[in-house]
Amino acid sequence: xxxxxxxxxxxxxxxxxxxxxxxxxxxxxxxxxxxxxxxxxxxxxxxxxxxxxxxxxxxxxxxxxxxxxxxxxxxxxxxxxxxxxxxxxxxxxxxxxxxxxxxxxxxxxxxxxxxxxxxxxxxxxxxxxxxxxxxxxxxxxxxxxxxxxxxxxxxxxxxxxxxxxxxxxxxxxxxxxxxxxxxxxxxxxxxxxxxxxxxxxxxxxxxxxxxxxxxxxxxxxxxxxxxxxxxxxxxxxxxxxxxxxxxxxxxxxxxxxxxxxxxxxx
Numbered sequence: 001x002x003x004x005x006x007x008x009x010x011x012x013x014x015x016x017x018x019x020x021x022x023x024x025x026x027x028x029x030x031x032x033x034x035x036x037x038x039x040x041x042x043x044x045x046x047x048x049x050x051x052x053x054x055x056x057x058x059x060x061x062x063x064x065x066x067x068x069x070x071x072x073x074x075x076x077x078x079x080x081x082x083x084x085x086x087x088x089x090x091x092x093x094x095x096x097x098x099x100x101x102x103x104x105x106x107x108x109x110x111x112x113x114x115x116x117x118x119x120x121x122x123x124x125x126x127x128x129x130x131x132x133x134x135x136x137x138x139x140x141x142x143x144x145x146x147x148x149x150x151x152x153x154x155x156x157x158x159x160x161x162x163x164x165x166x167x168x169x170x171x172x173x174x175x176x177x178x179x180x181x182x183x184x185x186x187x188x189x190x191x192x193x194x195x196x197x198x199x200x201x202x203x204x205x206x207x208x209x210x211x212x213x214x215x216x217x218x219x220x221x222x223x224x225x226x227x228x229x230x231x232x233x234x235x236x237x238x239x240x241x242x243x244x245x246x247x248x249x250x251x252x253x254x255x256x257x258x259x260x261x262x263x264x265x266x
Contacts, residue, residue: 009079048076048094048102053113056081058085061093062189064129072096073172075120075129075143080113083152090153091122100105112153122167123155125145128192129172129199135227139168143175144203146187152244162187164205166229184222184232192224193261196217200225203261204235211237217255224251244260 022158048059056076063076080093090112094102106116110123124145132142147165149156155177156162163182169175192206208215219236222229238246241252 012230015068021122043100045100047100047235048074052078052117053115054080054090054119055118057083058094059145060106064127064192066129066131068131068172072099075122075127075172076101078119078128080152084114087116087125087146087148087151088153089147089151089155090147091120091125091127093118093120108250110153111117119153120173120175121155122169123153124165125151125187126189128190128196128203130192130223132194132201132227134199135168138170139227141169142192142201143167143169144190144192144205146180146190148187154176164190166224178229183229184220186220188217191259192259202261203232204261205232206256206258207232207234209234209237212240212243213251216253217258219259234256238248 028118050056050059057079059076060079065074072095074094074096076092076094078090079088080126081091090110092104093107093138093210094104096102104118107118107120108116109121110117110119114121120144120146124143124147124246127143127238129141129143129147131140133144143165144164147154147156148162149151149158149160161182164184164186166183167175168177168178184205186205186207190203192201192203194201202224203224205220205222206217207219207220216238218234218238220232221235222232236256238256246252246254
């Protein structure tokens with residue numbers, strides 16, 4: 001309504017949207033769009049080393065890095081030294097001043113391994129965290145992720161259901177699940193981000209659906225608005241063109257694996 005229009009006008013000079021599929025007020029687009037990306041500079045040293053028991057087998061940035069309170073904060077997926085090949089639901093936490101040197105201070109929140117560790121108690125596979133500035137202090141940090149009763153480090157009881165769960169926290173370290181049942185069906189990778197103009201959290205998650213005769217990975221979208229999560233709706237499914245492109249590379253069909261969400265502008 002009027003408040004959203006005023007907010008959009010205030011941000012018009014610093015926010016540019018590259019793709020317009022979700023902007024129903026745009027009736028047409030003329031001309032050509034050319035995307036240019038500068039050549040990245042690679043840091044020569046390992047940024048997140050495998051230097052503790054809980055991430056000795058590997059570190060995956062299936063997670064989130066946020067600049068919050070003047071520091072970078074990271075929630076990520078560590079693979080422990082005693083990894084048995086199953087899905088992992090351990091969530092490592094680290095902080096940094098520059099994004100290159102990360103501190104893994106012991107938190108004493110999760111009993112795993114021979115000594116104290118830097119695990120927060122979120123306990124989700126592929127964790128994704130965003131800050132909800134509209135929420136009460138107990139829900140300032142929100143997280144989404146996949147939970148499986150058989151996963152290493154899970155918080156689920158054996159009788160709970162596998163699926164996508166949501167959680168909240170006042171400090172990003174001590175977490176509570178929003179419910180004992182999944183917020184969305186499915187269990188795989190997902191991403192989340194807070195949209196500062198639309199004042200909502202946006203979540204993309206992957207689900208396997210039957211399309212053109214067989215099951216394949218597709219992307220679904222949900223939102224967190226005014227503290228409530230909406231049902232996920234199908235956003236992107238491989239079509240005939242995707243299958244043609246896949247077959248030209250020697251594959252039978254196309255899938256969508258994941259989709260990152262990054263705030264842009266300014």
